[in-house]
Amino acid sequence: MKAESSKLGQSSKSAKRPAEDEVIDFFAISSPLKRPHTSGSSSRRTIEEPIVIDDDDDGDEEEDYDEEAAYYEAQYGMIKKMEMRESRPIKVVAGETDQLEERDVVQGKLAKLDSEMNDVRAEIEPLQTLLHTLQSERDQLESRLAVLHRQPVVAKKPQIQTGPSRSAIDYQTNSFPWSDAVIPRAKFIFDIPAFRLCQAGVINAAMDGRDIVCVMPTGGGKSLTYQLPAVMGEKGMTVVVSPLLALIWDQVRALKEIGVEAAMLTGSTSKDEQNRIFQKMERGGGSGEKELRVSCALPPEKVSKSKRLMSVLEKANSGKRLRRFVIDEAHCCSQLGHDFRPDYKQLSALKAHFPNVPIQAVTATLSSKTLPDLLKILRLGPLTDGRSAKPTGTVYFTAPLYRPNLHYRVMQKPSSAKATIEVMGEWILNHHAAESGIIYCLSKKDTETVADALREWSNSDIKTGVYHAGISEEEKEQIHLDWRAGKIDCICATTAFGLGIDKGNVRYVIRKLTSQMAKSLDGYYQETGRAGRDGQDSDCVLFYRGQDATKLAGHVCNDPDGTGKLREMLRFAQDLQTCRKVAFAKYFSASANLSANAWDNAAALDSSTSAGSLTTCGSCDNCTRDEANVETRDVTLEAWKLLRVSGEVLNQGGRLTVSALAKLARGGGGGSFSVAEGKGKKKKATGEGNVDLEELVGGKVTLNEDDTERLIIELLLSDHFMETYSSTAYTTNTYVAPGPNALRLSRLTAERIEEGMGTRIQRSFLRVEKKARKVGEGKKKGEGKKGGEKKKRSRKEVVNIAADEGIEDVDEEEDEQYGEFEDDQ
Numbered sequence: 001m002k003a004e005s006s007k008l009g010q011s012s013k014s015a016k017r018p019a020e021d022e023v024i025d026f027f028a029i030s031s032p033l034k035r036p037h038t039s040g041s042s043s044r045r046t047i048e049e050p051i052v053i054d055d056d057d058d059g060d061e062e063e064d065y066d067e068e069a070a071y072y073e074a075q076y077g078m079i080k081k082m083e084m085r086e087s088r089p090i091k092v093v094a095g096e097t098d099q100l101e102e103r104d105v106v107q108g109k110l111a112k113l114d115s116e117m118n119d120v121r122a123e124i125e126p127l128q129t130l131l132h133t134l135q136s137e138r139d140q141l142e143s144r145l146a147v148l149h150r151q152p153v154v155a156k157k158p159q160i161q162t163g164p165s166r167s168a169i170d171y172q173t174n175s176f177p178w179s180d181a182v183i184p185r186a187k188f189i190f191d192i193p194a195f196r197l198c199q200a201g202v203i204n205a206a207m208d209g210r211d212i213v214c215v216m217p218t219g220g221g222k223s224l225t226y227q228l229p230a231v232m233g234e235k236g237m238t239v240v241v242s243p244l245l246a247l248i249w250d251q252v253r254a255l256k257e258i259g260v261e262a263a264m265l266t267g268s269t270s271k272d273e274q275n276r277i278f279q280k281m282e283r284g285g286g287s288g289e290k291e292l293r294v295s296c297a298l299p300p301e302k303v304s305k306s307k308r309l310m311s312v313l314e315k316a317n318s319g320k321r322l323r324r325f326v327i328d329e330a331h332c333c334s335q336l337g338h339d340f341r342p343d344y345k346q347l348s349a350l351k352a353h354f355p356n357v358p359i360q361a362v363t364a365t366l367s368s369k370t371l372p373d374l375l376k377i378l379r380l381g382p383l384t385d386g387r388s389a390k391p392t393g394t395v396y397f398t399a400p401l402y403r404p405n406l407h408y409r410v411m412q413k414p415s416s417a418k419a420t421i422e423v424m425g426e427w428i429l430n431h432h433a434a435e436s437g438i439i440y441c442l443s444k445k446d447t448e449t450v451a452d453a454l455r456e457w458s459n460s461d462i463k464t465g466v467y468h469a470g471i472s473e474e475e476k477e478q479i480h481l482d483w484r485a486g487k488i489d490c491i492c493a494t495t496a497f498g499l500g501i502d503k504g505n506v507r508y509v510i511r512k513l514t515s516q517m518a519k520s521l522d523g524y525y526q527e528t529g530r531a532g533r534d535g536q537d538s539d540c541v542l543f544y545r546g547q548d549a550t551k552l553a554g555h556v557c558n559d560p561d562g563t564g565k566l567r568e569m570l571r572f573a574q575d576l577q578t579c580r581k582v583a584f585a586k587y588f589s590a591s592a593n594l595s596a597n598a599w600d601n602a603a604a605l606d607s608s609t610s611a612g613s614l615t616t617c618g619s620c621d622n623c624t625r626d627e628a629n630v631e632t633r634d635v636t637l638e639a640w641k642l643l644r645v646s647g648e649v650l651n652q653g654g655r656l657t658v659s660a661l662a663k664l665a666r667g668g669g670g671g672s673f674s675v676a677e678g679k680g681k682k683k684k685a686t687g688e689g690n691v692d693l694e695e696l697v698g699g700k701v702t703l704n705e706d707d708t709e710r711l712i713i714e715l716l717l718s719d720h721f722m723e724t725y726s727s728t729a730y731t732t733n734t735y736v737a738p739g740p741n742a743l744r745l746s747r748l749t750a751e752r753i754e755e756g757m758g759t760r761i762q763r764s765f766l767r768v769e770k771k772a773r774k775v776g777e778g779k780k781k782g783e784g785k786k787g788g789e790k791k792k793r794s795r796k797e798v799v800n801i802a803a804d805e806g807i808e809d810v811d812e813e814e815d816e817q818y819g820e821f822e823d824d825q
């Protein structure tokens with residue numbers, strides 16, 4: 001039973017002596033530094049004043065006086081005395097049995113208090129973590145500010161030895177013994193009348209027998225930089241190491257077509273053919289036989305592991321016929337790059353066995369992180385700038401990566417596969433009817449499904465073909481031929497198709513952001529590089545839906561760099577305002593640690609001219625979009641609701657995908673969670689959990705489904721949400737849960753959010769697309785071969801066709817259907 005007398009705020013004087021059977025549940029508490037109570041009357045005690053129970057209730061004013069006196073004594077330093085009084089046991093008048101009972105009760109109360117305190121601690125803990133995060137964010141900013149105050153801002157440059165030096169060589173000039181011969185030879189053999197970008201420099205350095213690293217954009221013309229030196233001079237063979245069969249196949253075919261003696265050694269080369277090639281490599285030319293000038297091989301089995309090949313190369317080298325090794329797609333060497341291939345590490349053997357044979361590493365993407373790695377693996381010397389090269393070391397060339405003829409746009413991907421086909425088909429017919437294009441798909445099955453559905457939907461106006469690692473070599477060859485001959489317009493492919501595909505007039509590359517390559521901006525840039533290699537305007541379209549994109553997170557969750565790279569990709573896709581060229585420039589200058597103008601300025605190593613890269617392109621979706629189509633608004637309350645709903649589901653032991661959370665917060669069922677319908681008419685929970693939106697957050701999120709998903713992704717990128725994963729035997733599913741910054745919002749009440757408290761969240765959303773300026777698009781609507789007369793199908797017809805084709809909604813089923821990426825490389 002509770003002793004009323006002990007309640008806070010009650011006068012010690014009014015404390016009644018308990019009856020014999022009553023339990024006294026309070027001890028007297030007093031502080032040496034606080035005045036117990038100041039007036040004669042105890043009724044004016046405040047809550048801060050300690051409670052004193054005069055247990056003997058004898059009206060002993062003297063004892064009260066003693067205590068009060070002690071307080072003043074303590075205040076004046078006579079603490080000792082007070083402590084002695086403090087330690088004096090409190091007199092409790094009760095029988096021994098009562099004391100035992102009382103002990104139990106007190107112990108029980110202590111346990112209850114402990115548990116309550118633990119609860120409070122648990123509540124405080126996330127706030128403390130948040131405080132910690134904020135503090136360290138603040139510390140970082142403060143130290144950054146200190147650095148900025150101390151130092152002038154200096155753009156970082158890769159460590160490349162540059163002139164001026166009397167012995168420095170400028171390979172860009174045409175003052176070399178072979179200079180008069182190179183252009184006529186280029187024209188005669190390759191039909192190329194003039195060099196572009198840094199081609200001339202690389203060719204000169206190659207002719208000079210230097211080790212070279214060359215970074216040029218996709219489609220920039222890297223092949224010419226080693227193919228032309230390979231056919232210049234009397235004799236000698238260049239060995240090209242490439243990562244993909246398609247690359248090798250295409251290169252050898254193209255060389256043979258222009259009369260260059262070339263051969264390919266791959267895993268699928270027959271024994272007989274292999275022997276014939278080896279003999280040719282050993283012998284060189286002679287007795288009416290043409291010498292092999294370019295030999296392409298797959299790493300590593302055909303290079304370092306093949307004893308026969310190594311011995312053949314040694315013989316060629318001792319006969320002074322081994323001119324150069326070329327490492328194509330050289331970024332594959334480094335584990336730090338976006339496309340590491342362990343086999344490339346074996347290429348270390350080349351310099352070890354053939355120190356006198358120059359190596360030329362070429363790629364379209366190479367960051368400052370991967371560059372040292374590449375030099376180490378290939379055993380190359382320190383870099384020296386191609387415009388003022390030292391006589392020793394590896395000559396480094398780079399060209400601007402930006403290609404002004406490529407026009408980037410991100411399009412909202414509908415939530416169903418059927419609608420996606422319709423949107424894609426319409427876009428192709430409106431902009432590139434009867435022109436060549438590539439649609440990169442998620443899996444082998446996806447390529448077939450998309451190709452069939454597009455063909456059906458367009459009544460074969462879009463002539464589709466399928467390309468993936470699963471089709472036979474003969475079929476692949478036929479597809480290439482049909483594509484070149486214009487019998488196929490649109491190749492639906494996996495990433496197996498692309499690298500090394502040298503078709504100049506690819507007018508569009510479409511990609512769904514649920515694909516392997518699109519897991520990083522580097523990969524996406526490389527992939528879109530298949531478009532417009534002839535320099536003509538071409539479109540690069542990313543079909544994006546946040547929910548789909550987060551599914552990729554499950555595929556990169558074990559890669560330490562993977563999540564960061566995917567986030568960069570998501571930022572790119574979510575961005576409705578930044579010019580795509582500027583976005584790429586920022587990304588590449590940050591990730592490659594180069595001056596930003598490496599992106600679009602030939603003087604890429606000169607940080608003093610970095611401003612050029614940040615001019616906008618004027619042709620991407622964000623540059624051409626009508627401002628009226630973008631609405632920017634404060635969505636802090638919506639963000640708060642999403643965080644609270646997500647937290648509630650987590651509390652109930654559930655988890656939600658991006659789309660399930662969007663649905664639930666908008667008042668629909670989310671995954672296995674249902675929504676209560678509001679006060680007074682609660683729906684019985686049908687699933688695992690039940691969320692009463694009215695009670696929890698005062699009503700549903702009012703954004704539409706696309707915008708809600710977009711906001712969730714934004715909150716993911718700002719660490720208000722974080723990804724959580726769950727693996728099945730077939731796939732890893734990705735969910736969202738409150739992240740490290742969640743409490744910055746979710747700890748506040750709705751009222752405080754509405755009053756403007758908390759970090760404000762402003763986001764942009766697409767509104768109904770009005771007619772945007774069309775810059776750089778190929779054929780305009782109606783100008784295509786059949787685009788003008790095209791009879792558009794109604795949505796219903798499309799849906800029926802797609803249903804007949806067995807195309808399911810991508811939304812939730814896709815995990816099961818396409819959960820595992822197939823190894824199409």
Ligand SMILES: Nc1ncnc2c1ncn2[C@@H]1O[C@H](COP(=O)(O)OP(=O)(O)OP(=O)(O)O)[C@@H](O)[C@H]1O
Pocket residue numbers: 192193194195196199216217218219220221222223224363364499500502504529530533534
């Ligand atoms: N100086 C030039 N003038 C005109 N066309 C050129 C020139 N150099 C190369 N080309 C053409 O540009 C196209 C792309 O060249 P290439 O295949 O060498 O590109 P790449 O840099 O290897 O690209 P990727 O990284 O995508 O493989 C080819 O059709 C080639 O013939």
